[in-house]
Amino acid sequence: MQQILRQFQFAGSVVRCEPFGNGHVNRTYRVVCSGAAEYILQRINRVAFRKPEELMENIEAVTRYMAAQQSALQTLRLVETVDGRTFTVDSDGEYWRAYDLVRGGVCLEAPRSTDDFYEAAVAFGRFQMALSDFPAASLHETIAHFHDTCDRIRQLRESVAADPLGRAQSVRSEIDFILSREQELGELCRQLSTGELPLRVTHNDTKLNNVLFDENTGKAKCVLDLDTVMPGLSAYDFGDAVRFGASTAAEDEKDLSKVAIDLSMYEAFLRGYLDACGGVLTAREIEVLPLGAKIMTAEVGMRFLKDYIDGDIYFSIHRPEHNLDRTRTQLKLVADMERKWDEMQWILRCVVKERA
Ligand code: GN1
Numbered sequence: 001m002q003q004i005l006r007q008f009q010f011a012g013s014v015v016r017c018e019p020f021g022n023g024h025v026n027r028t029y030r031v032v033c034s035g036a037a038e039y040i041l042q043r044i045n046r047v048a049f050r051k052p053e054e055l056m057e058n059i060e061a062v063t064r065y066m067a068a069q070q071s072a073l074q075t076l077r078l079v080e081t082v083d084g085r086t087f088t089v090d091s092d093g094e095y096w097r098a099y100d101l102v103r104g105g106v107c108l109e110a111p112r113s114t115d116d117f118y119e120a121a122v123a124f125g126r127f128q129m130a131l132s133d134f135p136a137a138s139l140h141e142t143i144a145h146f147h148d149t150c151d152r153i154r155q156l157r158e159s160v161a162a163d164p165l166g167r168a169q170s171v172r173s174e175i176d177f178i179l180s181r182e183q184e185l186g187e188l189c190r191q192l193s194t195g196e197l198p199l200r201v202t203h204n205d206t207k208l209n210n211v212l213f214d215e216n217t218g219k220a221k222c223v224l225d226l227d228t229v230m231p232g233l234s235a236y237d238f239g240d241a242v243r244f245g246a247s248t249a250a251e252d253e254k255d256l257s258k259v260a261i262d263l264s265m266y267e268a269f270l271r272g273y274l275d276a277c278g279g280v281l282t283a284r285e286i287e288v289l290p291l292g293a294k295i296m297t298a299e300v301g302m303r304f305l306k307d308y309i310d311g312d313i314y315f316s317i318h319r320p321e322h323n324l325d326r327t328r329t330q331l332k333l334v335a336d337m338e339r340k341w342d343e344m345q346w347i348l349r350c351v352v353k354e355r356a
């Protein structure tokens, strides 16, 4: 670790370096230096990100572009290495990068109120607006087919067929739950391919804990985790945020009776998102937002399920059946959204009408 820390142009000498945050993919540390400067150091997950150089090119371009704009949001700033690069490679071939730690910010694992969730929606909506003229073609696809739900279903089938640990039989009902909804779950990728939905530059990983809130004002301060900023659909960002933040329980809750979609949170996110970027969304994009919530929930559910079947190689786990527990909460949420589907549509219509 000392060797890695020495590669970055930190202000002062490193006093402490400790594990930080709750990400499921990269490994994150907080670095404290003499003179009180603080940084975030991350080891990039090579199972997820096959081309780390391209990933870092994206982040460099996006952060530079956003820093040049007047915005209520603060932008992440990469720390250069001693040889003037944005990352360093250690002797094991692992890639590391560092950011300035944004001061006075807190991450939330669940919204404390609908106001928090409204704020998160405004942040992701503004983020998308800030990148609306970004040259999308210059961005690398950091994870191929990331939110291509049709391809995610294909990958699930592939894992079920390979079944390396013999786990597939025990999760038959979860597999069937997904496959019986295949048609509907493919709806966003179909509408993208026909041009009914426009491609935008989106964040693609809009979990609540990827927003930093100002610890004093409670306002959203900064959008984090830029690894998957790529061309995508507005429904991905809306949907992924709702599936995480509008759930009444944690993503890995074991007691499924606690897991439901909280419609007041859903409504708050809808309001914030439309307030921030509704002006540029097409009528069709707005219409599919609830579908985005359902599809993104099912999609991450099938990703957790695939990873469980594969032997837990993608998402970090902290207990043996962690990915299975995560799968079940997501499928429970999908089922609950189906139960509340008419109400979700009705709320959308009301919120849109108010803004007309
Ligand atoms: C991962 O890295 P983190 O924890 O912000 C994942 C998301 C999933 C999420 C599920 C690059 O996000 O796609 O929705 O876990 N990120 C990547 O909690 O795969």
Ligand code: MG
Pocket: 023, 024, 209, 210, 225
């Ligand atoms: Mg994250």
